[in-house]
Amino acid sequence: MGILLKEVSFGYGDKRILDKVSLAVREKEHIGILGCSGGGKSTLLKLLSGLYTVKEGYCEVEGETKPEGIRKQVAMVMQTPGVFPLSIRENITCGHPISEEKVWEAVQAAQLEEWVRSLPEGLDSLVEERGSNLSGGQAQRIAIARAIAKDAPVVLLDEPTSALDGETADALLRAMEPLTKGKTVIHVTHREETIQGYDRILVLREGKLFEKESL
Numbered sequence: 001m002g003i004l005l006k007e008v009s010f011g012y013g014d015k016r017i018l019d020k021v022s023l024a025v026r027e028k029e030h031i032g033i034l035g036c037s038g039g040g041k042s043t044l045l046k047l048l049s050g051l052y053t054v055k056e057g058y059c060e061v062e063g064e065t066k067p068e069g070i071r072k073q074v075a076m077v078m079q080t081p082g083v084f085p086l087s088i089r090e091n092i093t094c095g096h097p098i099s100e101e102k103v104w105e106a107v108q109a110a111q112l113e114e115w116v117r118s119l120p121e122g123l124d125s126l127v128e129e130r131g132s133n134l135s136g137g138q139a140q141r142i143a144i145a146r147a148i149a150k151d152a153p154v155v156l157l158d159e160p161t162s163a164l165d166g167e168t169a170d171a172l173l174r175a176m177e178p179l180t181k182g183k184t185v186i187h188v189t190h191r192e193e194t195i196q197g198y199d200r201i202l203v204l205r206e207g208k209l210f211e212k213e214s215l
Protein backbone atom coordinates (compact mmCIF):
# COMPACT_ATOMS: atom_id res chain seq x y z
CA MET A 1 0.00 0.00 0.00
CA GLY A 2 1.17 3.61 0.44
CA ILE A 3 1.24 6.00 -2.50
CA LEU A 4 2.32 5.59 -6.11
CA LEU A 5 2.47 8.37 -8.69
CA LYS A 6 3.74 7.65 -12.19
CA GLU A 7 4.42 10.50 -14.60
CA VAL A 8 1.52 12.62 -13.37
CA SER A 9 1.08 15.90 -15.22
CA PHE A 10 -1.48 18.51 -14.25
CA GLY A 11 -2.24 22.10 -15.06
CA TYR A 12 -4.87 24.80 -14.96
CA GLY A 13 -5.95 25.82 -18.45
CA ASP A 14 -2.82 26.00 -20.59
CA LYS A 15 -0.53 26.41 -17.60
CA ARG A 16 1.28 23.19 -16.72
CA ILE A 17 1.97 23.00 -12.99
CA LEU A 18 3.13 19.38 -12.50
CA ASP A 19 5.31 17.86 -15.19
CA LYS A 20 5.48 14.04 -15.19
CA VAL A 21 5.84 13.74 -11.42
CA SER A 22 6.67 10.27 -10.15
CA LEU A 23 6.73 9.33 -6.48
CA ALA A 24 6.54 6.12 -4.48
CA VAL A 25 5.79 6.41 -0.76
CA ARG A 26 5.98 3.29 1.37
CA GLU A 27 3.38 2.54 4.01
CA LYS A 28 4.07 4.61 7.16
CA GLU A 29 6.86 6.55 5.47
CA HIS A 30 7.09 10.25 6.41
CA ILE A 31 7.88 12.57 3.49
CA GLY A 32 8.49 16.31 3.72
CA ILE A 33 8.04 18.52 0.67
CA LEU A 34 9.59 21.96 0.29
CA GLY A 35 9.31 24.40 -2.60
CA CYS A 36 8.64 27.95 -3.64
CA SER A 37 5.20 29.49 -3.31
CA GLY A 38 3.15 28.85 -6.45
CA GLY A 39 5.23 25.81 -7.32
CA GLY A 40 2.33 23.37 -7.23
CA LYS A 41 2.61 21.79 -3.77
CA SER A 42 -1.06 22.32 -2.87
CA THR A 43 -2.05 21.10 -6.33
CA LEU A 44 -0.07 17.90 -5.75
CA LEU A 45 -1.79 17.30 -2.39
CA LYS A 46 -5.21 17.95 -3.92
CA LEU A 47 -4.51 15.21 -6.49
CA LEU A 48 -3.26 12.88 -3.74
CA SER A 49 -6.35 13.50 -1.61
CA GLY A 50 -8.84 12.88 -4.41
CA LEU A 51 -10.04 16.50 -4.55
CA TYR A 52 -8.80 16.68 -8.17
CA THR A 53 -8.79 13.86 -10.72
CA VAL A 54 -5.55 12.66 -12.29
CA LYS A 55 -6.06 12.59 -16.05
CA GLU A 56 -2.45 12.32 -17.23
CA GLY A 57 -0.38 9.63 -15.57
CA TYR A 58 -1.21 7.17 -12.81
CA CYS A 59 -2.09 7.82 -9.17
CA GLU A 60 -2.72 5.15 -6.57
CA VAL A 61 -3.34 5.80 -2.87
CA GLU A 62 -3.77 2.78 -0.60
CA GLY A 63 -4.66 0.70 -3.64
CA GLU A 64 -7.36 3.19 -4.72
CA THR A 65 -7.21 4.98 -8.06
CA LYS A 66 -10.62 6.72 -8.22
CA PRO A 67 -11.02 10.05 -6.38
CA GLU A 68 -14.03 8.74 -4.39
CA GLY A 69 -11.96 5.78 -3.20
CA ILE A 70 -8.88 7.87 -2.50
CA ARG A 71 -10.85 10.34 -0.37
CA LYS A 72 -11.72 7.61 2.13
CA GLN A 73 -8.05 6.76 2.64
CA VAL A 74 -6.81 10.29 3.24
CA ALA A 75 -7.09 12.87 6.01
CA MET A 76 -5.85 16.33 5.07
CA VAL A 77 -5.07 19.44 7.10
CA MET A 78 -4.81 22.58 5.00
CA GLN A 79 -3.14 25.94 5.47
CA THR A 80 -6.37 27.64 6.50
CA PRO A 81 -8.65 25.39 8.48
CA GLY A 82 -12.01 24.62 6.96
CA VAL A 83 -14.36 25.08 9.87
CA PHE A 84 -18.08 25.21 9.36
CA PRO A 85 -20.94 27.02 11.17
CA LEU A 86 -21.93 23.86 13.04
CA SER A 87 -21.17 22.47 16.50
CA ILE A 88 -17.60 21.55 17.45
CA ARG A 89 -18.75 17.92 17.46
CA GLU A 90 -20.10 18.15 13.89
CA ASN A 91 -16.95 19.92 12.75
CA ILE A 92 -15.01 16.90 13.99
CA THR A 93 -17.28 14.05 12.85
CA CYS A 94 -18.42 15.62 9.54
CA GLY A 95 -21.63 13.66 9.96
CA HIS A 96 -19.87 10.28 10.13
CA PRO A 97 -21.00 7.90 12.88
CA ILE A 98 -18.02 8.44 15.18
CA SER A 99 -18.58 7.48 18.83
CA GLU A 100 -18.56 10.04 21.64
CA GLU A 101 -15.49 8.29 23.03
CA LYS A 102 -13.58 8.64 19.73
CA VAL A 103 -14.55 12.31 19.46
CA TRP A 104 -13.17 12.98 22.95
CA GLU A 105 -10.02 11.01 22.13
CA ALA A 106 -9.48 13.23 19.07
CA VAL A 107 -10.22 16.37 21.11
CA GLN A 108 -7.69 15.29 23.71
CA ALA A 109 -5.03 14.33 21.14
CA ALA A 110 -5.42 17.70 19.40
CA GLN A 111 -4.97 19.40 22.80
CA LEU A 112 -8.44 20.92 22.78
CA GLU A 113 -9.87 19.15 25.80
CA GLU A 114 -9.33 21.82 28.42
CA TRP A 115 -10.88 24.49 26.22
CA VAL A 116 -13.88 22.38 25.14
CA ARG A 117 -14.59 21.40 28.77
CA SER A 118 -14.52 25.07 29.77
CA LEU A 119 -17.32 25.91 27.31
CA PRO A 120 -20.85 25.81 28.81
CA GLU A 121 -22.09 23.79 25.82
CA GLY A 122 -18.95 21.67 25.46
CA LEU A 123 -18.86 19.76 22.17
CA ASP A 124 -22.24 21.24 21.25
CA SER A 125 -20.87 24.80 21.19
CA LEU A 126 -21.39 26.45 17.85
CA VAL A 127 -18.53 27.51 15.62
CA GLU A 128 -19.36 30.75 13.86
CA GLU A 129 -19.01 31.36 10.13
CA ARG A 130 -15.33 31.06 9.12
CA GLY A 131 -14.49 30.32 12.75
CA SER A 132 -14.76 34.00 13.73
CA ASN A 133 -15.34 33.06 17.42
CA LEU A 134 -12.15 30.94 17.49
CA SER A 135 -8.46 31.74 17.46
CA GLY A 136 -6.49 30.56 14.44
CA GLY A 137 -4.86 27.92 16.61
CA GLN A 138 -8.20 26.63 17.94
CA ALA A 139 -9.67 26.41 14.43
CA GLN A 140 -6.62 24.52 13.18
CA ARG A 141 -6.80 22.15 16.16
CA ILE A 142 -10.42 21.38 15.26
CA ALA A 143 -9.20 20.50 11.75
CA ILE A 144 -6.53 18.29 13.34
CA ALA A 145 -9.10 16.61 15.63
CA ARG A 146 -11.25 15.94 12.53
CA ALA A 147 -8.28 14.33 10.78
CA ILE A 148 -7.45 12.24 13.87
CA ALA A 149 -11.07 11.08 14.21
CA LYS A 150 -11.11 10.01 10.56
CA ASP A 151 -8.25 7.62 11.37
CA ALA A 152 -7.22 7.32 7.71
CA PRO A 153 -3.99 5.51 6.76
CA VAL A 154 -2.68 8.50 4.79
CA VAL A 155 -2.25 11.99 6.29
CA LEU A 156 -1.56 15.00 4.07
CA LEU A 157 -0.48 18.25 5.68
CA ASP A 158 -0.46 21.43 3.58
CA GLU A 159 1.51 24.05 5.52
CA PRO A 160 -0.77 23.57 8.53
CA THR A 161 1.13 26.01 10.75
CA SER A 162 1.97 28.73 8.24
CA ALA A 163 -0.90 31.05 9.22
CA LEU A 164 -0.02 30.91 12.94
CA ASP A 165 2.50 32.79 15.07
CA GLY A 166 5.66 30.94 16.11
CA GLU A 167 4.56 29.86 19.59
CA THR A 168 1.10 28.71 18.44
CA ALA A 169 2.71 26.93 15.49
CA ASP A 170 5.10 25.02 17.75
CA ALA A 171 2.27 23.94 20.06
CA LEU A 172 0.26 22.86 17.03
CA LEU A 173 3.10 20.72 15.74
CA ARG A 174 3.03 18.85 19.05
CA ALA A 175 -0.75 18.42 18.73
CA MET A 176 -0.15 16.85 15.30
CA GLU A 177 2.09 14.09 16.62
CA PRO A 178 -0.84 11.75 17.44
CA LEU A 179 -2.20 12.42 13.93
CA THR A 180 0.96 11.39 12.07
CA LYS A 181 2.15 8.54 14.28
CA GLY A 182 2.01 5.21 12.46
CA LYS A 183 0.54 6.80 9.31
CA THR A 184 1.83 7.44 5.81
CA VAL A 185 2.52 11.18 5.86
CA ILE A 186 3.26 13.87 3.30
CA HIS A 187 3.92 17.22 4.94
CA VAL A 188 4.30 20.32 2.77
CA THR A 189 6.05 23.11 4.63
CA HIS A 190 8.29 26.11 4.15
CA ARG A 191 9.83 25.61 7.61
CA GLU A 192 12.34 22.83 7.29
CA GLU A 193 12.58 22.35 11.06
CA THR A 194 8.99 21.07 11.11
CA ILE A 195 10.00 18.00 9.07
CA GLN A 196 13.16 17.12 10.92
CA GLY A 197 13.47 13.40 11.44
CA TYR A 198 11.29 12.63 8.41
CA ASP A 199 12.38 9.67 6.25
CA ARG A 200 12.84 11.76 3.10
CA ILE A 201 12.72 15.41 2.13
CA LEU A 202 11.75 16.32 -1.43
CA VAL A 203 11.67 19.63 -3.26
CA LEU A 204 9.04 20.58 -5.85
CA ARG A 205 10.65 22.82 -8.44
CA GLU A 206 9.60 23.67 -11.97
CA GLY A 207 6.91 21.03 -11.90
CA LYS A 208 9.25 18.22 -10.83
CA LEU A 209 10.07 16.50 -7.55
CA PHE A 210 13.69 16.12 -6.49
CA GLU A 211 15.33 14.43 -3.50
CA LYS A 212 16.73 17.28 -1.44
CA GLU A 213 20.21 15.74 -1.20
CA SER A 214 20.56 15.60 -4.97
CA LEU A 215 20.17 19.37 -5.44
Ligand SMILES: Nc1ncnc2c1ncn2[C@@H]1O[C@H](COP(=O)(O)OP(=O)(O)O)[C@@H](O)[C@H]1O
Pocket (backbone or CB within 6 Å): 012, 017, 035, 036, 037, 038, 039, 040, 041, 042, 043, 044
Ligand atom coordinates in the same frame (compact mmCIF):
# COMPACT_ATOMS: atom_id res chain seq x y z
N1 LIG B 1 -7.85 26.52 -9.00
C1 LIG B 1 -6.85 27.10 -9.69
N2 LIG B 1 -7.08 27.66 -10.90
C2 LIG B 1 -6.08 28.25 -11.61
N3 LIG B 1 -4.81 28.33 -11.20
C3 LIG B 1 -4.51 27.78 -10.00
C4 LIG B 1 -5.52 27.15 -9.18
N4 LIG B 1 -4.92 26.70 -8.05
C5 LIG B 1 -3.64 27.04 -8.14
N5 LIG B 1 -3.38 27.69 -9.31
C6 LIG B 1 -2.06 28.18 -9.77
O1 LIG B 1 -1.20 27.06 -9.86
C7 LIG B 1 0.08 27.36 -9.39
C8 LIG B 1 0.44 26.40 -8.26
O2 LIG B 1 -0.39 26.67 -7.13
P1 LIG B 1 -0.32 25.84 -5.80
O3 LIG B 1 -0.47 24.41 -6.11
O4 LIG B 1 -1.27 26.45 -4.85
O5 LIG B 1 1.21 26.10 -5.35
P2 LIG B 1 1.90 26.08 -3.90
O6 LIG B 1 1.01 25.33 -2.98
O7 LIG B 1 3.22 25.41 -4.13
O8 LIG B 1 2.07 27.51 -3.50
C9 LIG B 1 0.06 28.82 -9.00
O9 LIG B 1 0.55 29.58 -10.08
C10 LIG B 1 -1.40 29.10 -8.77
O10 LIG B 1 -1.70 30.44 -9.03
Ligand SMILES: [Mg+2]
Pocket (backbone or CB within 6 Å): 041, 042, 043, 158
Ligand atom coordinates in the same frame (compact mmCIF):
# COMPACT_ATOMS: atom_id res chain seq x y z
MG1 LIG C 1 0.11 25.83 -1.19
